[in-house]
Amino acid sequence: MNLIVAITGATGVVLGTRLLEILGDLDDVKSYLILSEWGARLIESEVGASIAEVSKMADFMYDNDDLEAPVSSGSFSIDGMVIIPCTMHTMASIALGFSNDLISRAASVTLKEGRKLVLVVRETPLSPIHLRNMMTLSQAGAVILPPVLTFYHNPQGIDDLVDHIVGRVFEQFQIDHDLYSRWGSKEGGRQAGE
Ligand SMILES: Cc1cc2nc3c(=O)[nH]c(=O)nc-3n(C[C@H](O)[C@H](O)[C@H](O)COP(=O)(O)O)c2cc1C
Known part of the structure; x- marks a missing residue:
């Protein structure tokens, strides 16, 4: 699988670096980082990592102003794209079809080619403008996946909350993981017919 991973300037960039870190261990997924x-x-x-360190986690990396990069074209073989985290700025740019940087161009291409686009949108509270842009993109086929707190998997700290979101993103691309205990995965309950 070829996956574009974009990290934009919302708080919670650790979500993106953690996702890249895990993808780096998967032989069958190639990451294209912007x-x-x-x-x-x-x-x-926030993470205290250098860009050089983060770039080593990806298979390929492009500058956001490099509109000649392969991922700028629908003819390049890509299976999907995740923007994690995704700012309101980048979301608005995609919703309006600006395509004036590589992230919004690649996202626009992902949508027009009917490929999966996952947006881990991060802002709170949300204005009607944010909500309208989310609706526009959802109707265009994007998956809006905000990094909301979740407790059913019994998180022991921030790392577990981060891994839960990364796991939820992986599920969108059918990437196997054991980043958290899925609901219903523990022993218990009655067998059908009991
Ligand atoms: C510390 C910090 C945290 C920010 N957090 C958010 C955020 O959570 N969501 C958001 O939409 N913008 C956030 N911003 C603002 C964006 O960084 C800003 O709108 C920027 O233009 C986004 O550009 P980009 O989408 O190209 O990354 C934050 C900015 C700073 C400095």
Whole structure:
């Protein structure tokens, strides 16, 4: 599988770096990384990692202003794209069809080619403009997957909450994982017919 991974400048960039870290261990998934300028800045301030370190986790990496990159074209063989986290700025740009940087261009191409686009949109609270853009993109076929807190899997800390979101993204692409205990996966309950 060939997956475009974009990280934009919303808080929670650890979601993107964790996803890349796990993808790096999977032989059958190739990652194509694009960082927005603010995504890169937040990686340095929130994760404390250098861009050189993060780029090593990906199979390929492109500059966000490199509109000649392979992932800019629908003819390049890509299975899907995730933007994790996705800012309101990038979401608005995709919803309007701007395509003025590689992230929004690749997202636009992903949609027009009928491939899966997952947006881990992060903002709170949400204005009507944000909600309208989410609706536009959902109707265009994107999956809106906000990184909301979840407790049914009994998280022991932030790492478990991060892994839960990364796991939910992987499920969108049918990537196997054991990042959290799925609901109903534990022993218990009655067998049908009991
Ligand atoms: C520390 C910090 C946290 C931010 N968090 C968010 C956020 O959670 N969601 C959001 O939409 N924008 C957030 N922003 C604002 C974006 O970084 C800003 O809108 C930027 O233009 C986004 O550009 P990009 O989409 O190209 O990354 C944050 C900015 C800073 C400095």
